[in-house]
Ligand SMILES: [Zn+2]
């Protein structure tokens with residue numbers, strides 16, 4: 474992927490209904506495309522953290538970078554977001570579609586400690602009650618062991634990521650705490666001995682932790698959330 478300076482690309486971006494192709498090496502790039510205009514309209518800058526792209530790389534597509542960090546054009550929102558901010562957002566707030574809020578008492582006492590696929594009906598949705606997370610919260614409490622923030626309610630949610638696979642379409646409970654500003658903080662389970670150091674996925678090696686501390690701790694939360702989804706253990 475060949476590198477081009479900002480000056481070699483930016484001045485040639487146009488707003489036009491018609492395709493305005495310009496040659497970069499082997500590639501002909503449409504300089505009036507929506508993506509090119511998102512780069513220009515956002516002044517090459519990540520709208521979350523303010524880092525500004527310092528070069529383009531052109532292949533059959535055009536990519537904007539600041540050093541090694543890609544700054545991505547988000548088509549649906551017409552904004553630029555850097556890779557790091559996208560990652561951070563995914564880690565601190567996975568995307569869920571919410572059905573309804575439930576109290577702690579409506580969920581915790583019905584935790585099932587078994588591998589058997591036991592389900593309980595809540596407002597027409599059959600929820601799997603043997604999730605390791607509910608097991609951790611019901612035996613080890615609802616407080617983050619790092620910062621002490623406490624889970625206050627459960628929300629019945631499902632992943633908002635579009636995926637043709639049906640298992641993403643299943644509701645589960647997520648436990649939330651509220652921070653000082655009243656913002657929701659997702660509570661997760663943390664591996665005491667990290668999985669990377671062969672820590673087990675058993676209850677004795679798990680503890681409650683909020684997702685902010687989990688991210689600070691540098692554990693692979695996104696990965697474990699994904700794995701959790703994949704195993705259906707929500
Ligand atoms: Zn950023």
Ligand SMILES: [Zn+2]
Pocket residue numbers: 617618619620621622682683684685686687
């Ligand atoms: Zn915490």
